[in-house]
Amino acid sequence: MGLRSLRGNAESLVKLLTKFFDSHSNDMVELRDHLASGRVNDARRVAHSLKGAAASLGVVELQRRAAALETAIREQAPDDSILVLASDVAAEFSRVAAAMRARLHEGTSGPRVEPRMTLSHDAMRAALAQLEALLASDDIGAQEAFRDLESILSQLMPGDLERMRDAIESYDYARALDTLHDAMPDVGGT
Numbered sequence: 001m002g003l004r005s006l007r008g009n010a011e012s013l014v015k016l017l018t019k020f021f022d023s024h025s026n027d028m029v030e031l032r033d034h035l036a037s038g039r040v041n042d043a044r045r046v047a048h049s050l051k052g053a054a055a056s057l058g059v060v061e062l063q064r065r066a067a068a069l070e071t072a073i074r075e076q077a078p079d080d081s082i083l084v085l086a087s088d089v090a091a092e093f094s095r096v097a098a099a100m101r102a103r104l105h106e107g108t109s110g111p112r113v114e115p116r117m118t119l120s121h122d123a124m125r126a127a128l129a130q131l132e133a134l135l136a137s138d139d140i141g142a143q144e145a146f147r148d149l150e151s152i153l154s155q156l157m158p159g160d161l162e163r164m165r166d167a168i169e170s171y172d173y174a175r176a177l178d179t180l181h182d183a184m185p186d187v188g189g190t
Contacts, residue, residue, distance in 0.1 A: 017100055020057060024050050025097075026126030028090040028133075031069075035082065044073040050089070054096075062096050065089045090130050091141025098144045124152065128184070135168075135177040142173055157183035 027050050034043035051066035069085040077085075127149055134142035146153075146168050154161050160183040167176035 016057075020053055021097055021100075024053055024093065025130075028086050028093070029126050029129050031086055032083070035073075035079065040073060040076075044070055047073060047089070050093075059096050062089070062092045065092050087133065087137055087139055087141075091134060091139055091144070094130065094134075094141050094145040094148055098148050127152075128180075132177065132180060135173045135180065138173050140171075142176070143168060146176075159183070 027046050031043045031046040034040070034046065047066050047070035051063050051070055054060075054063035054066055065085070065088050069082065069089050072082050072085050127145070131142060131145040131149060133139075134145050146165070150161070150165070153164070157164070157180075160179050164176050164179040164183075167173070167179060
């Protein structure tokens with residue numbers, strides 16, 4: 001799905017993508033919470049919902065990963081396998097979010113379209129928790145998650161942003177995680 005299927009209505013596309021980002025940015029945090037609380041069916045529904053949303057936007061790889069996660073939960077795979085799949089989904093979501101935002105910034109056949117760059121409090125906490133999880137698991141998806149959040153982090157931790165960027169660019173995720181925790185101690189509790 002894209003601008004063509006919306007008959008060139010760039011504003012509708014931006015609204016749809018913004019809704020997608022806002023609605024699903026917290027999915028893997030919610031899924032982990034459901035699993036930790038023994039609410040397996042709720043966790044499966046989160047994966048199922050993301051799979052469907054990704055399918056409706058034509059985001060095939062995210063749909064595939066969410067489907068694999070849903071299947072693993074339904075078939076009662078070991079928890080560590082499910083958590084690895086959830087991290088894969090989170091990394092792909094971050095990659096897709098960055099790619100879609102970049103695509104919107106490139107412009108369309110009409111006027112340049114800027115997506116809304118502010119996040120709700122819950123979406124911001126979820127995005128920071130996702131970045132924290134990627135850093136903690138030494139996941140290369142932390143690179144994209146950081147780029148996605150960089151403008152927000154520049155406001156939240158201006159004195160530490162350069163140090164965090166250097167750590168992430170040198171793949172020193174432990175140092176980046178320490179920097180995040182030093183600058184924003186509340187993140188560790190999300």
